[in-house]
Amino acid sequence: MQLRAVGKRYRRGPWVLSGVDADLPPGELVAFRGANGSGKSTLLRIVAGASRPSSGRVLGRPGEIGYVPERFPADDRMSARGYLTRMGRIRGLRGKSAGSRTDELLTRLALTGGADRSLSTLSKGNARKVALAQALLVPPRLLVLDEPWSGLDASAQAELAGIMREIADSGGAVVFTDHRESVVRTNADIVYQVTGGRVALDRDAGQEAPAPTRLVLRAPSGLVRSAEWEARDGVLDVQADSDRIVVHVSASHADRVVLSALHDGWSLVTAAPADQGDRSTR
Secondary structure, eight states: OEEEEEEEESTTSOEEEEEEEEEOOTTOEEEEEOOTTSSHHHHHHHHHTSSOOSEEEEEOOOSOEEEEOSSOOOOOSSBHHHHHHHHHHHTTOOHHHHHHHHHHHHHHTTOOSOTTSBGGGSOHHHHHHHHHHHHHSSOOSEEEEESTTTTOOHHHHHHHHHHHHHHHHTTOEEEEEOSOHHHHHHHOSEEEEEETTEEEEOTTTTSOOOOOEEEEEEOGGGOOOTHHHHTSTTEEEEEEETTEEEEEEOGGGHHHHHHHHHHTTOEEEEEEEHHHHHHHTO
16 A cells, blocks of 8 residues: 555645655554654654545555554443454454454454443443444454554453554554554654654564563552553653552653653562563562
8 A cells, every 4th residue: 555645734734734645554563653643643643545635646445454543432332242242243244253353353352341331331442442443343454543552451452462463464454543552662663753744664564673671669658549650751661569560661762761750759679671570579
């Protein structure tokens, strides 16, 4: 799939995207990285076919597309299972196949709280799992994901990374965005930088990143709140353990994360490369 001189603006407003050239080859994970307001979400809508470009061309878009927008409208009274089964029927699955595929995906993504609860009652993380499941009901040849890890627990984040790689290994193309450089470097084969509506290939993205750092931190006053760590830049994984927290963080962000933790009253217990730190606790 290719984007050639793609531009986008709404009515006569300013150009949100301008002159975008990008190659999205099958078998690769392609990331678009950029600040909020840079045009990433608009670009992904064009890639998925949910929005038409104002100028330029999109070439070679495959027929079977899975798309997860950044904001999933989960305010429906329909249950998660009912919604996914109906979406499966719309996508061409027979009733029994739609139901079994729904259960398979919800089990793999570890939906908690019950598949028969209405979408409007689900947490952000569980609503994100339903959004991911609907994109995977029929194995896509193009999977487009806007901030796909947002709100997911650590196990679901790892499962999603595995699903993305499976689709690429089967010859599909995967296109995603994430605001965290460490996540992009870990998961993407090709990275484009989006700045002010223009896109440039990041030629350093293919270089192997150093091993992540494993930090063990003791919580102030014995109170552990792991959720506050998941959104910090550079953090790859968080696990709570009694009065401590284990954080895997990209090496380039380790010093910044430690300083932030100390400032917030946490105590540093150990810091080591992830493989060495993991061995030391066995």
